[in-house]
Amino acid sequence: VDFDTKVLSGHVDHTVTVRADGAAELALDMRDVAVSGITVNGAAAEYSLAEPYQALGSKLSIQLPPGLKAGDTVAVGISFETSPQASAVQWLPPEQTAGKRHPYLFTQCQAIHARSILPCQDTPGAKFSYGAAVRVPQALRALMSAVPLLQVAQRSKAGTRVYRFKQAVPIPSYLLALAVGNLESRELGPISAVWSEPEMVEAGAYEFAETSKFLDAAEQLAGPYQWGRYDLLLLPPSFPYGGMENPCLTFVTPTLLAGDRSLANVVAHEIAHSWTGDGAIRRRTNAPAGNLVTNATWEHFWLNEGFTVFLERKILGRLYGEQMYQLQASMGWLELQDAVKSFGEGHAFTALVPNLSGGVDPDDAFSSIPYEKGFAFIHYLQELVGGSSAFEPFFKRYVQRFAATPLTSDDFRAFFCDYFKDNAAIAQVDWDTWFYKPGMPPVKNEYDESLGQLAYELAKRRHPRKRQATSSWRMARPFGIAAVPLPPRSLLYRCAAALPYCRMNELYDLDNRHNSEIRSSWFQLCINAGDDSVLPLVKGFLQEQGRMKFLRPLYRALHNSKSVAAKQAALDTYHEHKSTYHPIAGGRRRAPPLSAAVRPACCLICCWRRRTPARPAAALPLLGSTS
Ligand SMILES: [Zn+2]
Structure with missing residues (x-):
């Protein structure tokens, strides 16, 4: 791992099993990777690279020896280097980390980004176990979606050390994951720990203290946990998702650090993936693995x-x-x-x-x-x-x-x-x-909404003149989401939604909330109501974290606002901070050549223009204004 050149240079040995007699070629997926040599069963092999195809990258075709029979195994070795533009990798300079002293790297391979780290069959239908050795600068630690083999890492070259890993359960390529940084851990339970920079590790240990309880409940429902360890890695704020279910090491965003464990349901979700997420997809049966065109x-x-x-x-x-x-x-x-x-x-x-x-x-x-x-x-x-x-x-x-x-x-x-x-x-x-069939499902489920119902009743009692505004609890939802799984708090927030904004802010100090879900929902309500006084807070929020769940609706709300200042805030903030966003969130991902015509500039704002029509005003909640 070279932080100076932003390149991963490596060697991968694929052990592949022949599916049909006479197989003559192995096709692998690849994007922005430079191959310097390939061997098959130890001998130099012929290979060719096809022209890049849209988002899928290039097909790497490797000639196999003649006379192969179904069931034979073949060892294919590939030496390669990644590009600084690799879409799976985000390289963070020290100033974008919590500690500000060391650089940081993390990968995000879902959906089809593993191919930008190494040539592989980058389809959820092809699973592999893996072993890995990662050399990193001596001050840093490497973690992977696997069980670490040695607690004490080997030193090899001066100034570096090597960490080794083993993933014994076959995984699809999108669950390959690597993180390198100044990382420490705190135990959470018999098979769990939270990892992060030292500056955040105590907060993480507090926030995710219920991890073992979630694991126990999941085992009762779904059967024994198979993966050996369940650790969490609390990433820097530019991580584009809430969580990513990388096996043995769930990646989570620091926007879950609400200080009251109220957002830990994301951890329950990622734990659930240990049973329900990692095997549930297969390629079309007629699409050979590594086929670049039919990644269906x-x-x-x-x-x-x-x-x-x-x-x-x-x-x-x-x-x-x-x-x-x-x-x-x-x-x-x-x-x-x-x-x-x-x-x-x-x-x-x-x-x-x-x-x-x-x-x-x-x-x-x-x-x-x-x-x-x-x-x-x-x-x-x-x-x-x-x-x-x-x-x-x-x-x-x-x-x-x-x-x-x-x-x-x-x-x-x-x-x-x-x-x-x-x-x-x-x-x-x-x-x-x-x-x-597109659209809403053919059958509407009936749910017990009594927890929500209590909230309206409370709101009606507090604010009799606002009764009409509480006729639907839809408008109250953003505040409810933020508060689970703590029902008393959710009631508080839900009844708040019936109040005019200024009163809500007075009562609940929403401008200064630390909970990211509440901040995001509150800012959207204010933007939709045309309240420009919230713009500095929105800009700050868009600058300090890069989670798509918050970036997309807030940029969209700003862009769709009737306020000129709000529209301008979207453009200014995006252009100022796009380099700090993850490639997947629109930071620096290269527009694929053929889709350039429909995506004139690859940024979040224009993607939304293309895809997401402005919401009709009638759909907005009827809430009081700040004036
Ligand atoms: Zn999920």
Whole structure:
């Protein structure tokens, strides 16, 4: 790992098994990687590189020796260097870290970024175990999505040390992960620790203290934990996601450090992935691994995220009561409505199983649809077959059955229908509409909203003249989301939404809240109401963290605002800080050559213009203004 040149130079040995007699070529995915030599079974091999294709990069074709038979294994060694533009890697200078003294590096390979780190079969359908040795500057520590082999790292060259890792469970390429920085850990439980820079590690240990409880609840629901360790890595603020389920080492954003453990449900989600996320996708059966043109595999992403949200909510239900499951589920339904509205009812990406053929970048289709439409479908099936007592044993069986075998939506359907073949109710399931029709689901789930209901009642009692404004609890939702899993706090925030802004701010000091979910929701409400006095706070928030969940809606709200100052704030803030955002969040990702015509400049703002129509004013909550 060379922080001066921003290059990873390395060597990878792939051990591949021949699937069909006479295989003559191994095709690997690659983007922005320079190959300096390839061997097959120890001898120098011929290889060629195809022209880059859209977001997919280039196909690396390696000649295999003649006469191979199905079942033979072949050792393919590749020496390579990455480019400083590698889309999976973010290189942070010391000033962008908490400690300000050392540089930092982290990778994010989902969806198709592993190919920018090393040539590989970069499809969720091809799984591999791996061993790794990483040489880093002596003052720093390397961590990977694997179990560290030696607690004391070897010194090799002067000024460097080598860390070794082993991942014994086969994983898809998007779960390959590396982080290098000035890192320390604190124990969280028998198999868990939190890692981060020393400046944040105590805060992380406090915030994620419930990790072992989440693990225990998940094991009761889904079966034994298979991965050996479950550690958390608390990243610098530019990490573009809330969390990433890298095996053995979940990556999490420091925007979860609310100081009161109220945002730790993200950890429950990432823990849930240990069972429901890592095997649930397979390439099309007719698409050979490494085929660059038909990376259609992400079409079944809902199986991954829908079941993960389901298990996450089950875990929270076990720990905080069934009503918490119901509250989370009903808020998820509202999030689904928002996402469908934002794309447009007929948009292809609102289908549970979208069509991603023709080189569509899976990142472009990324939204809450697979999460919430997926969850809604699974919850619907649960209620249809007789509720939790009937469905939870099925869920455990499903996890066991597909732990090692990835699946498609049709595989899931076949397994479900077989398991419940004696249950007449399943004849009602309109599979094709659920899977392929864009827009909201064909059936609306009924959830117990009593936790939310209490909040309206409280708000009505406090503010009788604002009764009409509390007729729907939709408007109160942003504050509810932020407060779970602490119901008393969520009630407080939810009733706050019925108040005019200035009164809300007086009562709850929302301008100065530390909780990132509350800040984001509060700022959106103020921007939508045309309150320019909030702009300095919004700019500060957009500058201090790079999580897409907050960047996208806030930039969108600023851009769609009628206020000239708000629009200008979006442009100024983006251009000033884009270099600090992760490539995936729009920082410096190179526009793929062929899509340049539809994406004139690769930045968040223009991507939204292209994709997200302005929300009609009527859809905005009817809240009082600050004046
Ligand atoms: Zn997830």
